[in-house]
Amino acid sequence: MKLEDKLYLLKFKPDEKTHLQPKEEDCQRCTERPCTTFCPAQVYKWEEGKLVVSFENCLECGSCRIGCTFVSVDWRYPRGGFGVSFRFG
Amino acid sequence: MREDAFDAIVVGAGPAGTAAAYLLAQAGWQVVLVERGDYPGAKNVMGGILYRKAMEEVIPSFWEEAPVERHISEQRLWVLSSDSAFSLGYKSDQLAKGPYNAFTVLRAKFDSWFAKRAEEAGAILVSQTVVEDLIFDQDQVIGVRTGREEGDLFAQVVILADGVNSLLAQQAGLHPEILPYQVALAVKEIISLPKEKIEDRFNLEEGEGTAIEIVGENTKGQVGTGFIYTNRESLSVGVGVLLQDLVKSRLTPQDLIEGMKTHPLIRRLLAGGETEEYSAHLIPEGGWVAIPQLYRGGLMVAGDAGMLVNSLHREGSNMALTSGRLAAGAALRAKEVGDFSAASLSSYRTALEQSFVLQDLKRYRRVSGLLSGHPHLFSLYPQMANEAAHEILVVDGRPKAEKVQLIKGMVFQKLSRWEILKDLYHLWRTFR
Numbered sequence A: 001m002k003l004e005d006k007l008y009l010l011k012f013k014p015d016e017k018t019h020l021q022p023k024e025e026d027c028q029r030c031t032e033r034p035c036t037t038f039c040p041a042q043v044y045k046w047e048e049g050k051l052v053v054s055f056e057n058c059l060e061c062g063s064c065r066i067g068c069t070f071v072s073v074d075w076r077y078p079r080g081g082f083g084v085s086f087r088f089g
Numbered sequence B: 001m002r003e004d005a006f007d008a009i010v011v012g013a014g015p016a017g018t019a020a021a022y023l024l025a026q027a028g029w030q031v032v033l034v035e036r037g038d039y040p041g042a043k044n045v046m047g048g049i050l051y052r053k054a055m056e057e058v059i060p061s062f063w064e065e066a067p068v069e070r071h072i073s074e075q076r077l078w079v080l081s082s083d084s085a086f087s088l089g090y091k092s093d094q095l096a097k098g099p100y101n102a103f104t105v106l107r108a109k110f111d112s113w114f115a116k117r118a119e120e121a122g123a124i125l126v127s128q129t130v131v132e133d134l135i136f137d138q139d140q141v142i143g144v145r146t147g148r149e150e151g152d153l154f155a156q157v158v159i160l161a162d163g164v165n166s167l168l169a170q171q172a173g174l175h176p177e178i179l180p181y182q183v184a185l186a187v188k189e190i191i192s193l194p195k196e197k198i199e200d201r202f203n204l205e206e207g208e209g210t211a212i213e214i215v216g217e218n219t220k221g222q223v224g225t226g227f228i229y230t231n232r233e234s235l236s237v238g239v240g241v242l243l244q245d246l247v248k249s250r251l252t253p254q255d256l257i258e259g260m261k262t263h264p265l266i267r268r269l270l271a272g273g274e275t276e277e278y279s280a281h282l283i284p285e286g287g288w289v290a291i292p293q294l295y296r297g298g299l300m301v302a303g304d305a306g307m308l309v310n311s312l313h314r315e316g317s318n319m320a321l322t323s324g325r326l327a328a329g330a331a332l333r334a335k336e337v338g339d340f341s342a343a344s345l346s347s348y349r350t351a352l353e354q355s356f357v358l359q360d361l362k363r364y365r366r367v368s369g370l371l372s373g374h375p376h377l378f379s380l381y382p383q384m385a386n387e388a389a390h391e392i393l394v395v396d397g398r399p400k401a402e403k404v405q406l407i408k409g410m411v412f413q414k415l416s417r418w419e420i421l422k423d424l425y426h427l428w429r430t431f432r
Helices: A003-008 A024-029 A063-067 B015-026 B052-056 B107-120 B167-171 B195-201 B243-249 B253-261 B264-270 B317-337 B342-354 B356-363 B367-373 B380-393 B400-414 B417-431
Strands: A011-013 A020-022 A044-047 A050-053 A073-075 A083-085 B006-011 B031-034 B049-051 B068-080 B085-091 B102-105 B124-126 B131-137 B140-146 B152-160 B183-192 B208-216 B224-230 B234-242 B274-284 B299-301
Touching: A003 B274, A020 A024, A020 A050, A024 A050, A063 A073, A063 B183, A063 B243, A063 B274, B006 B015, B006 B140, B015 B031, B015 B107, B015 B152, B015 B317, B031 B107, B031 B152, B049 B052, B049 B317, B052 B317, B068 B380, B085 B380, B102 B107, B102 B208, B107 B124, B131 B152, B131 B167, B152 B317, B183 B243, B183 B253, B208 B380, B234 B243, B234 B253, B234 B264, B253 B264, B299 B317, B299 B342, B317 B342, B317 B356, B342 B356, B367 B417, B380 B400
Parallel strands: B006 B031, B006 B152, B031 B124, B068 B208, B152 B299
Antiparallel strands: A011 A083, A020 A073, A044 A050, B049 B102, B068 B085, B068 B102, B131 B140, B140 B152, B183 B234, B183 B274, B208 B224, B224 B234
């Protein structure tokens, strides 16, 4: 099953503003960009020389907070009532 | 103390926080339980095993009314190669009879029920609310700042049960940033299957469940494990790997779980099932050395927020429930003497030290180092166990002595006697 189809099953209520903010200068000097592979929802993609952050798909696990090479992600919880809601958990 | 202050504020309606809130409310305290999700459980993920003893110490005979899925009557361990498996298991009628040892649960359902019980006991549940800051008066925590307007709440004591990503514990200076070798990233799918299929495929009587832990090929040489747990009408299937290893390997969690689901031993168990939900969660696996300071004036930390997980025995929910319960006990003692200072709340740490929680974590303090320092325990050894079993079991006319020589040759070709001795020594030192 494709990841997109798995994410499609979930109930998300995305906020207008992102809760995940990597510092752009860190992403630019980062050569490995492990967030683009370990993030379980592929929130991070490297496109046209920039890190694109699809925070709407975030599963709120916190991996990018800890696994970022430069510990560069300003990681917050989405505001109350926003983000993912698990039905089973 | 301010006039509008509560007796206690609990942050996070998981097992640790709700246990604390329930017990304090029962003791007649004014307690606020703050939860960031739409409902308790909406943000909460675990593999799915809840232990009876720890929960029963909060609510006796809870399983008679709580939404548990199945009681576990069999535990298995599978050691996978790419196309085979070496397996161990324990199944018992004693485990199948009440009062049971463990249950599978789905956290969205279970945590909602548990928080409702806390509300019935008198706790005030405030959902959809993120606690953004702690409020201090000099060295003493006196409340929390929530994301709501005019959202400051005050209390004599704050219990942090906000999970592995406890930004608040960090902010309180209780622990430094968690490192990638101290957490495992796990992904999980809930795969629905009819009840009869589950009971047939897993050889279960009605209501009984199986827990299968899976090591080897499913983590592709990385430190980690997979699992299959049976729920009432679904399976919880997942795999978790040290974040440090995922950073290095560049493998994706999606590829790991899809690979595991198609292993010849697993594929047939899941056949015809439909994925209902996909989730991800960090498991705090730093162990003894990574446990933060668990209290300061006006503040205690419980559950995952305190790194209270025994990864070796996949015990977390019991440690969360027990630490929440012991934090409530320490708060009650502090109230008796009218002293919520750090010195007074140190009785929480003492109680944890006297319980299995810190005793087990101390005993297995070397596990984290052993596992992250010996990745071939998860790759080479599983492969060798399977190859050895294959040689022994295939009847092909060759004498057994020749087969044993063959196995020895195969083993020593991959590892020297010295390396094996070293591994055995480290294993012995970790588990003695």
